[in-house]
Amino acid sequence: MSRIGNKVIEIPAGVKVDIKSDAVDISGPKGVLSIPLFADIQVNVADNVMKVSRTSEDKPVRAKHGLVRSLLKNSVTGITTGFTRNLELQGVGYRAQKKGNTLVMNIGFSHEVILNIPPDVKVECSEPTKINVSGIDKQRVGQMASDIRSQKPPEPYKGKGIRYENEQVKRKAGKAGKK
Secondary structure: OOOOOOOOEEOOOOOEEEEOOOEEEEEEOOEEEEEEOOOOEEEEEEOOEEEEEEOOOOHHHHHHHHHHHHHHHHHHHHHHOOEEEEEEEEOOOOEEEEEOOEEEEEOOOOOOEEEEOOOOEEEEEEEOOEEEEEEOOHHHHHHHHHHHHHOOOOOOOOOOEEEEOOOOOOOOOOOOOOO
16 A cells, blocks of 8 residues: 555646656746656556556565656646755865856865766856756655755754755864873
8 A cells, every 4th residue: 555656646736747658748938848657567647646656566566566656746846846955065265156058156165076966957156155957857856955065065063064055064073182
């Protein structure tokens, strides 16, 4: 029994769902996303409600039931409202700026760190120490935010580095020193 897979997905106004044999195309005001379907997983649309069901009780099919439902729900949310991840740069002299389709960061190295921005993800630097990553695909937004953070994750002694907004970094005490 899949608790997540059995939940229905509300389809808001302005969202169009096209079910094919191997994929579900969802289009809306922000764009189009295509979600692949697995064998023995079916999607039905009726009265602005999408329902995911399975035709087999095999373990791999049961495992994918909730996955497909979550992917469809995230797609509907993405094309209506979108997803956003906010990052903060903590450290003296740390700053970021967008130049064309690249993100240039000064994060304490002897050189600038340059990251290419994929075309389906939008990156903005509202302040020199704040980076906003947004888009319609939750996985692509999260991956880009993770790639940015992995360039200089927050360290536990001074807390310097790139962190997600409102992320709590566990701080460690430094050396005790001689007495």
